[in-house]
Amino acid sequence: MLWLYLHFTHLPIDLLERGTETRRPLALHLPGQSRVQWLNQLAADAGVLPGQRLNTAHCLCPELAIQSYAPERSLCALRELAQWAGRYSGFISLAGDNGLWLEVGTMRRLFGGLPGLYDPLSQDLQNQGLRFHAALGYTPLAARWLARHAHLDAPSEDAQRMLTQLRQLPLDASDIDPQLQEKMQRMGLHTLGQLLDLPKAELAPRFGQPLIQMLNQLMGTLPHPLPAYQPPAIFERRLDFISEISTLAQILFALRKLLVELMGWLRTQLCGTDQLQLTLYHRDGPPTHCTCGTAQAEYRDSEFLALARLQLEQPALRESLAERPICGIRLRVEQRQSLAESQTELFRHPGQETQKHAQLIARLQAKLGPQAVQQLAIRDDYRPEHAWNYQAPRSLQAGTCPPPAGHHSLRPLWLLATPLPLHHTTRQLLQGPERLCSGWWDNHPVMRDYYVARLGSQQAWIFRDEHNRWFIHGWFA
Numbered sequence: 001m002l003w004l005y006l007h008f009t010h011l012p013i014d015l016l017e018r019g020t021e022t023r024r025p026l027a028l029h030l031p032g033q034s035r036v037q038w039l040n041q042l043a044a045d046a047g048v049l050p051g052q053r054l055n056t057a058h059c060l061c062p063e064l065a066i067q068s069y070a071p072e073r074s075l076c077a078l079r080e081l082a083q084w085a086g087r088y089s090g091f092i093s094l095a096g097d098n099g100l101w102l103e104v105g106t107m108r109r110l111f112g113g114l115p116g117l118y119d120p121l122s123q124d125l126q127n128q129g130l131r132f133h134a135a136l137g138y139t140p141l142a143a144r145w146l147a148r149h150a151h152l153d154a155p156s157e158d159a160q161r162m163l164t165q166l167r168q169l170p171l172d173a174s175d176i177d178p179q180l181q182e183k184m185q186r187m188g189l190h191t192l193g194q195l196l197d198l199p200k201a202e203l204a205p206r207f208g209q210p211l212i213q214m215l216n217q218l219m220g221t222l223p224h225p226l227p228a229y230q231p232p233a234i235f236e237r238r239l240d241f242i243s244e245i246s247t248l249a250q251i252l253f254a255l256r257k258l259l260v261e262l263m264g265w266l267r268t269q270l271c272g273t274d275q276l277q278l279t280l281y282h283r284d285g286p287p288t289h290c291t292c293g294t295a296q297a298e299y300r301d302s303e304f305l306a307l308a309r310l311q312l313e314q315p316a317l318r319e320s321l322a323e324r325p326i327c328g329i330r331l332r333v334e335q336r337q338s339l340a341e342s343q344t345e346l347f348r349h350p351g352q353e354t355q356k357h358a359q360l361i362a363r364l365q366a367k368l369g370p371q372a373v374q375q376l377a378i379r380d381d382y383r384p385e386h387a388w389n390y391q392a393p394r395s396l397q398a399g400t401c402p403p404p405a406g407h408h409s410l411r412p413l414w415l416l417a418t419p420l421p422l423h424h425t426t427r428q429l430l431q432g433p434e435r436l437c438s439g440w441w442d443n444h445p446v447m448r449d450y451y452v453a454r455l456g457s458q459q460a461w462i463f464r465d466e467h468n469r470w471f472i473h474g475w476f477a
Helices: 011-017 041-045 054-060 072-087 114-127 140-149 159-167 178-186 192-196 200-207 209-219 248-269 301-312 315-323 350-368
Strands: 003-008 026-029 065-068 092-095 099-103 132-137 235-245 271-282 288-298 326-333 375-378 388-391 414-421 428-438 446-455 458-464 470-475
Touching (some): 003 072, 011 235, 140 209, 235 248, 248 326
Antiparallel strands (some): 003 099, 003 132, 271 288, 414 470
16 A cells, blocks of 8 residues: 655644735734744744744734644644545545645556656645655554655655655654653664664563554554545634635635535535535624525536625625624535436537536526525416415526426416406307316305407407406416
8 A cells, every 4th residue: 555644844833824815923822821832934033933932023013923733623623624635535534733644646647657646736735835845655653754754746656766765854854752852862762773773672671562553563574454534524624814804805715715615525426516515604794695506516616616606796795704804704505416327428408508507607696695596487377377486596407397287288488477358248269168167175265257259350269267257367378
């Protein structure tokens, strides 16, 4: 097996900075503590150091942004990255709160070799604004220790090269207990190669059996089982900002990051979705909820971004955001639909235009509102005034509508909303009668005899009720 280990070197900082275009000095501290735990490069250039008191850091850099950061957020982000990595590996395992193991030996053929797999993976992470180190190894520990000390420039399956790099690693690049490392250094051992050269029979009494087990797992002579990551059934991402934002451009910049992750998750699941749930968090007050719907299952981030832009451009929403800036955004998808495999044909098929129509409907609904764009649907009811209704376009699929009641009979194109009393005494009956007796189950019964009749120079659809009264119900073109 061949393992790729991704070591995220500045995950807490990257998670907060990737949602904003502008950079400013930033320092993070653990909840309840008053010392700097993580900082970005701008803060380091201003003289801020890890472990420094927050008051001292603020004096050194007055424009420093200070935020509390719980380590659980890194673990949640790592799970989200594991979902994203599913497109590159069939087996993924979490390592602490800043690393991922990906088994790539079984997937490299699918990408045409290791470069074809690693290059897009590396580019995707850079597009997400995440800094990382990566390395390959034939055992999980070898890949992890190499990634924590050196970055992978070009993927290589050369086992001898991996072994040479592994032997050159200092002891502090490993997971060996720091107290044991100090003891080894007093004995003159500074690299893994020096440690591996010693007989294991002499190492066990000095350093214990757990070290021997770790070294055997490192070299592959002992199995190293890893727990497999199981993705959840729903997609949910949250992005918090260093400072509040209120402009449409800033919101769309942050949302684009989440939509790229959503597209990867949907492609991994081989499915699409027709509904996005957006939640905008404010510093004070309840959050703002938005729903973006599509006319058919979609997975492309560009299409979702266009719909979200139309939704966020609503005047009422823009005024609300100007008064209440947001400090975070969440994207959630609960409904999934399978996507049929696309096939490239030499000649265009009429059905290929359906996707363009669905995109147009979705954008009109996002701009005008869901109730402003409706589609006529046929109901299985013999009463003309109940034989149709309005439905959302995305709820209709070809071939699902029942045939119109009495479809063998002539029907007018112009049906009156309310039948009008017929006062013409001169009328010529051309077709009929067609008796309709229905509606007893919903307390709106009808008993009518319909005729196609000529009234002067016009052709009408008329009926006579059970009281022998005549009405006009429609006109023929």
